[in-house]
Amino acid sequence: MTELTLAMANAIVEAALAKGVEMRMKPLAVAVLDAGGHLKAFQKQDGASMLRCEIASGKAYGALAVGMGSRWLDRAAKDRPHFVEGLNAVSGGRIVPVPGGVLVRSRSGALLGAVGITGDTSDNDELAAVAGIEAAGLGHQAG
Numbered sequence: 001m002t003e004l005t006l007a008m009a010n011a012i013v014e015a016a017l018a019k020g021v022e023m024r025m026k027p028l029a030v031a032v033l034d035a036g037g038h039l040k041a042f043q044k045q046d047g048a049s050m051l052r053c054e055i056a057s058g059k060a061y062g063a064l065a066v067g068m069g070s071r072w073l074d075r076a077a078k079d080r081p082h083f084v085e086g087l088n089a090v091s092g093g094r095i096v097p098v099p100g101g102v103l104v105r106s107r108s109g110a111l112l113g114a115v116g117i118t119g120d121t122s123d124n125d126e127l128a129a130v131a132g133i134e135a136a137g138l139g140h141q142a143g
Helices: 006-022 052-066 070-079 081-090 122-135
Strands: 029-034 039-044 101-105 111-118 139-141
Touching: 006 029, 006 039, 006 111, 006 122, 029 052, 029 122, 039 052, 052 070, 052 081, 052 101, 052 111, 070 081, 070 101, 070 122, 101 122, 111 122, 122 139
Parallel strands: none
Antiparallel strands: 029 039, 029 111, 101 111, 101 139
């Protein structure tokens, strides 16, 4: 498997949103990007606030940009703020450096894309992303 299919992306979204409901999280928004950073699937639960598509996509895009989960970017923003500012500059402001962006990998470890979730705490966003990826039978790298 070398490509994140629409069916896989939709399965991730569905399972991630179900995890949010199960854990009584605030309304979530889930963006799934392919390995090239293109939006493959997106859903926003009723009641989620505006800009959630941009935030979720930014978490996933940031993870893809550095090849690590966005939790790594969160730490880098504290330890090396100029580095993250530079990344944001060269990406046109597309990177959101907080947890909730998780890389999607095939079971053999090939990079397929990334999931970004926003709406609850960053830790819960990441938890829902991991749950969605695992439910789709894929590997993950949270960072």
